[in-house]
Amino acid sequence: MAGTKFAYVKNFELPDPLLPGTYILLRLDGHGFHRLSQDHDFVKPNDERALQLMDHAARDIMHEFKDVVLAFGESDEYSFLFRKSTTLYNRREAKILTTVTSLFTSSYVLNWPRYFPNSSLKYCPSFDGRIVLYPSEKEVRDYFAWRQADTHINNLYNTTFWALVQQGGQTTTEAHATLRGTVSKEKHELLFSRFGVNYNTIPERYRKGSVLVREEVAGHEPSGTAESAPAEDKCATSGSGAEASEVRVEHTQGTKKSKKPKVQTHIQLYHCDVIEQAFWGARPYLLE
Known part of the structure; x- marks a missing residue:
């Protein structure tokens, strides 16, 4: 379209950058999931399969977007916290929101047979999303406490x-x-x-929801296989809350100039308290 008389229409595309220096919090909610749960005979009051499927889709988001350091899920919703310094898609709101929402939805549909092998989808599930910016650590912690x-x-x-x-x-x-x-x-x-x-x-x-954390791991060799949660409660709360989860070790290489060692991380699933100080005190890097 460049160089034609029609190119002027691009001027109507307004920039939508998110304010720099703020925390990006993206929340997804199932659209019409009350009906979906009825039509697919979800177990009441909680369906373990449905919750595991939500966790799977959320984990796929964190594997794809390395700047998502924390996610929290309950029922048919999931919240994702991006690093404060993220420059993903130049912090364009529409790009971030639509890409994360569409990937989560496609993962949910793709992996449905894994968790509901005897129940085919009768129609397409969908999710809506929103992005909220928070100025400081207090609001971020209060957000997760609220959820x-x-x-x-x-x-x-x-x-x-x-x-x-x-x-x-x-x-x-x-x-x-x-x-x-x-x-x-x-x-x-x-x-x-x-x-x-x-x-x-x-x-x-069921009582505390799902907490997906990008954990820093020292001296871990990538294996690409599933691992059990560590015996020690890395969630640092009163509840054990750790659950076996798929592990993919990810590497972030420092520059030659800085000579920083590789940072190895994996995504760990917990069901634990995120309201008290212990969780955050054990992971100061989440809000750095």
Whole structure:
């Protein structure tokens, strides 16, 4: 089109650079997943297969974009934190948002048969996305604390709701009415007194969500094979929370001038607390 009389239309394409020196946080949400979960018979209140599929797609994002250092997932959403210094696509908002969203969606569809071998997709799932910029470490940490608190609140409600329906014989309308106006303590008591369920023993994946971290590893040789989570709790929280995950060791070579050694990293999946200081204190490089 260059050099023709039609080239003027390119002037309507406005630049959309993201503010430099800020943290880029990209969040994806499943579009119409309430219907999708019903039509594909997801297990209630939590479907392990669906959550593992989300983790797989998120891991693919982190393998493709090395500037994503942390991701957090719950239900049908995932949040990705980019290095503050990233210059990916010259920080063009539309380019980053559309590429990450489309790759996540395609990975979700491509890997569906791996997690749902007996349930073919009836139609195309989709995700919407947004980018938010945060000026300092405080807002970034508060963002992830907000998402993890939301995970707990939603899961406690859903766990109690489906216990009332599946074990208590209530209709969905009756279960909603039973829980209307209740606080956390009352839901805990209802679960334990009526169904013998201690909420604190429910798997951490459901209570705390999924945390994918780009871990720095010293002296690790690339193998391209799957590895188990280390015995020592590298998440540095009160919960163990580590889960076996696919490992690809990645290398970042320093320049000849700087003579910095290769930085080896792998992506580790945890289900642990990201609200307290311990998680962040063990990984200062995430917010550098």
